Amino acid sequence: AQKVTQAQTEISVVEKEDVTLDCVYETRDTTYYLFWYKQPPSGELVFLIRRNSFDEQNEISGRYSWNFQKSTSSFNFTITASQVVDSAVYFCALRTGANNLFFGTGTRLTVIP
Amino acid sequence: DAGVIQSPRHEVTEMGQEVTLRCKPISGHNSLFWYRQTMMRGLELLIYFNNNVPIDDSGMPEDRFSAKMPNASFSTLKIQPSEPRDSAVYFCASSFRRLGENTEAFFGQGTRLTVV
Numbered sequence: 001a002q003k004v005t006q007a008q009t010e011i012s013v014v015e016k017e018d019v020t021l022d023c024v025y026e027t028r029d030t031t032y033y034l035f036w037y038k039q040p041p042s043g044e045l046v047f048l049i050r051r052n053s054f055d056e057q058n059e060i061s062g063r064y065s066w067n068f069q070k071s072t073s074s075f076n077f078t079i080t081a082s083q084v085v086d087s088a089v090y091f092c093a094l095r096t097g098a099n100n101l102f103f104g105t106g107t108r109l110t111v112i113p
Numbered sequence: 114d115a116g117v118i119q120s121p122r123h124e125v126t127e128m129g130q131e132v133t134l135r136c137k138p139i140s141g142h143n144s145l146f147w148y149r150q151t152m153m154r155g156l157e158l159l160i161y162f163n164n165n166v167p168i169d170d171s172g173m174p175e176d177r178f179s180a181k182m183p184n185a186s187f188s189t190l191k192i193q194p195s196e197p198r199d200s201a202v203y204f205c206a207s208s209f210r211r212l213g214e215n216t217e218a219f220f221g222q223g224t225r226l227t228v229v
Contacts, residue, residue: 033215045204045220091156095215100169101146101206103156 002027004094006104013082014112021077021107023092029053034068034075035093039106045091051075082111119205119221126228131193134224137186138207146218147180147190148204156204162188163210195228202226 003026013019025034036048049059051068059066063080079086089106096102118137126132138145147159160170165182173180177196182188192199202225206218 035217037220043202044222045206047217047219050217095218099144099163099210099215100158100161101208101218102158103148105155 002029002094002096002100002102004092004102004104006092006107008107009105010108010110012110012112015084016081018078018080019082019109021079021090021092021109023075023077023104025073025075025092025094027094027096029096031097033095035095035101036066036075036077037091037093037103038088039091040088048077079109082109084111084113087111117205117207117219117221119203119224121224122222124224124226126195126226128196128228129194130228131191132195132199132226132228134190134192134203134205134226136188136190136205136221138188138205139219140186142207142209142219143185144208144210144215144218145182145188146204146206146208147188148206149201150204150223151201159190192226195226197228200227 005024032053034051038046038048049066056068065078067076087110089108091106092104094102120135143164145162149157149159157172159172160180161168162182178192180190202223204220204223206220208218209216
C-alpha cells in the first residue's frame with residue numbers, strides 16, 4: 001500500500017526564520033515519484049517540485065530546498081528566511097507504478113510578521 | 114496553455130438534485146484525476162483516468178458518484194442525488210504519463226460545491 005505521512009499539522013514561525021516541513025512515504029514500488037504542492041489561502045494547488053526514486057540529489061530553488069533520503073523514506077522541504085507570502089498549506093504527494101497520486105494530509109504553515 | 118479548466122467555480126444546489134462538474138485537462142496530457150477536498154478528510158483521490166480509460170475508481174464514495182471521460186479534452190464528475198455531506202471542493206488535475214516517466218499533475222482551480 002502507498003502512504004504519505006505529514007506528521008506536522010500546523011507550524012508557526014516568525015518571519016525570516018527557517019522552517020522544515022517533514023514528509024515520510026511508504027511504497028513497495030521501486031519506481032516512484034515524489035512531489036510537493038503549495039495551497040495558498042486562495043485555494044489553488046501549485047506544483048513546487050518533482051523527484052523520481054532514482055534521483056536522490058538534493059535540490060535548491062531560491063529560498064526553497066528539498067532533501068530526499070531513500071534510506072529513511074523521507075522527502076523534507078525547507079524554506080529559508082521565511083516570508084509572510086509563504087503562509088499556506090503544503091502537501092507532499094507520492095505517485096507509484098499504479099500511477100495513482102496520493103497526498104499527505106498537509107502542513108499548515110503560518111509565517112508571523 | 115490555459116491550464117486545467119474546471120466549471121463551474123461555485124455550485125450551490127439542493128439536496129437530491131443532480132450535480133455535474135466539468136473539467137478540461139491541459140492539451141497533450143493523458144492522465145486525469147478527480148479529487149475531493151474537505152477539512153475532515155483532506156485531499157481524497159476519487160478516480161484516475163489514463164488515455165480516457167478509468168484505471169482506478171476505488172475512491173469514489175458510492176454509487177451516487179460517477180465519472181466519465183468521453184475524449185481526451187473533457188471529463189465530468191456527476192453526483193446524483195446530491196447530499197449535504199458531498200459539500201466540498203472538487204479538483205481536477207491532469208498530467209502526462211508515458212512508459213518510464215510520470216510528470217507532475219497540474220490542478221484546476223476547483224469547484225466549490227455546497228449542497229443545502
